[in-house]
Amino acid sequence: MDKIQFKAFYPKDNKELAQEFINGHGLVLKDYGITNITSNNNTWVDNPNMYAVIAQNTNGEIVGGIRIQVADGLIPLPVEKAVGHLDPTIYQVIAKYAHEGVGELHALWNAKSVAGMGISLLLTRAGISIVNQTRCNILMGICAEYTLKMFRKVGFVVDDTLGDNGEFVYPNSNYIARVLGILNAKNMSTAEAIDRERILDLRENPSQTYVEDGGKGPVEVTYELKMNL
Numbered sequence: 001m002d003k004i005q006f007k008a009f010y011p012k013d014n015k016e017l018a019q020e021f022i023n024g025h026g027l028v029l030k031d032y033g034i035t036n037i038t039s040n041n042n043t044w045v046d047n048p049n050m051y052a053v054i055a056q057n058t059n060g061e062i063v064g065g066i067r068i069q070v071a072d073g074l075i076p077l078p079v080e081k082a083v084g085h086l087d088p089t090i091y092q093v094i095a096k097y098a099h100e101g102v103g104e105l106h107a108l109w110n111a112k113s114v115a116g117m118g119i120s121l122l123l124t125r126a127g128i129s130i131v132n133q134t135r136c137n138i139l140m141g142i143c144a145e146y147t148l149k150m151f152r153k154v155g156f157v158v159d160d161t162l163g164d165n166g167e168f169v170y171p172n173s174n175y176i177a178r179v180l181g182i183l184n185a186k187n188m189s190t191a192e193a194i195d196r197e198r199i200l201d202l203r204e205n206p207s208q209t210y211v212e213d214g215g216k217g218p219v220e221v222t223y224e225l226k227m228n229l
Contacts, residue, residue: 001211001220002117004063005056006126008133008206008225011045011067018045021054021065028109047075049103051134051227053126055110055119064110064119066127070103070136077104079142079179083168090162090179094140103136108147118214121150125195126225128154129202131185133227139182142168144175154199155191156180 011018022042044050049072055064071077071094076084084090094102105127110119131139143151148158160166162179170177182188188196202208206225211218 001218002214002216003058003220003222004114004117004119005222006053006123006225007056008051008053008126008130008227010227010229011050011052012048013228015045017054017062018042018052020062021052021067024062024111025065025107025109028111044069049075049134051130053123053130053225055114055123057114063114064123065107066105066109066123067107068103068105068127068131068134068136068139070101070134071098073098077102077140078106079104079140082142082170082177083163083179086168086170087163093159093162093181097138101135101137102140103131103134103138104140104142106141116215117219118212118216120147121153122212122214122219122221124150124154125199126202126223128182128185128188129199129206130225130227132203133229137184137186139185141180141182142170142177143180144177148178151180153192154195155182155185155188157182157190 009017049070050067052065052067054062057063069077080090108120108123141156158166159179159181166178168177188199202225209222212221
């Protein structure tokens, strides 16, 4: 059985781990010929409103990751940078929910070495599960066509008031992206039952080992999702 470990951390306090995240993410984007993802940079490392989850193999190598940025009214969310010039309405959407605590789930990636294991879905669940450790109640996101089904499973809903019925040409002409949102990231009412159950269980028990259903069969995942904030 494949084994993997997920670890949540606060990038501002662990810059070495954050740099490993950046390196791994950059290599994956390069493999796909993508160079203009707005969240693919190192400026986020010093952002006090940034949180991350990494996936490590049994050798301790980082093979995947995901981040959450909570809006602070100063540093734009990646989705604002990505599509704001195409549809400025996104700024109004973020501002509308600012008082409730709005953030963005973004920068999801996994290495080719773990392709097909279902790591993307598991990382997405883990990322959503840590929002209760932040002041975020509403999550935004942007996803490509091939990941839309997965994001819908965990509760994201397409905002069809933005762009062309919710669609944007991003990050380049080869891709169609959609802006998504979970209006209640705390109770996860829009998620499918199994995904909601796992996310809420990870919040209750952030340190656990659980055999998850992976794309190639069962995967034993050791979760260490409690952050020392």
